[in-house]
Amino acid sequence: MINKIGKVTVYVNDQEQAKDFWLNKVGFVLKFEQAMGPNMSWIEVGPSEDEFTTLVLYSKSAMERQNPSAVSHPSILFSTTDIESAYEKMKQNGVEVDELQRMPFGTMFTFKDQDGNTYLLREDK
Template sequence: MINKIGKVTVYVNNQQQAKDFWINKIGFVLKMEQPMGPNVSWIEVGPSEDEFTTLVLYSKSVMQQQNPSKVAHPSILFSTTDIESAYEKMKRNGVEVGEMMRMPFGTMFTFKDQDGNEYLLREDK
């Protein structure tokens, strides 16, 4: 089912300053950067080119616009190599799951733990 911790979201005030901090002060490498809309990007950094787990430097203001009451996007993104199987198994196990989302950058769905905390499972191939 889940085989790795894929991404951890860090909500930042300024994505470029955060990228500069992690790359130039901490020594991480840029794993991915692509536009998501006006003045916002999807930025991932990690300890090395070979490391699978990354930090997603996500715009705090964009997230607050999407949900003004709180930053609600799952901050832990798990990874799987078989999203369909994981989705069906979680449903069979009584886990509350969201709708399957098929995006150009990956297929994913949210799920909740026993306390209602929301996580995201994404297929990485």
């Protein structure tokens, strides 16, 4: 059956701004990019070259034309082994982050991308 999460689509207002955010502020790598027409590309980014799962940075306006009900807020939980370092790095890079939350089941924080989408980063031990 299903053994991996392959891709998660994030609908963005500006693909180039989104690519810049994920590559230069969060530290992801560009995994794949291909033009899909005059004003749109298929862009995939991921945490490393070796990581299988990627984010697809897809044009929100294009998806609203194709399937308006498909555009919704992403619900994505990322993992890290060093939450303190990740938190400080994102703050230094100008990422909007909420306070660290220390819970019995783990430490985490939320952060926002260039379009105001909220994500959660949790420490895996």
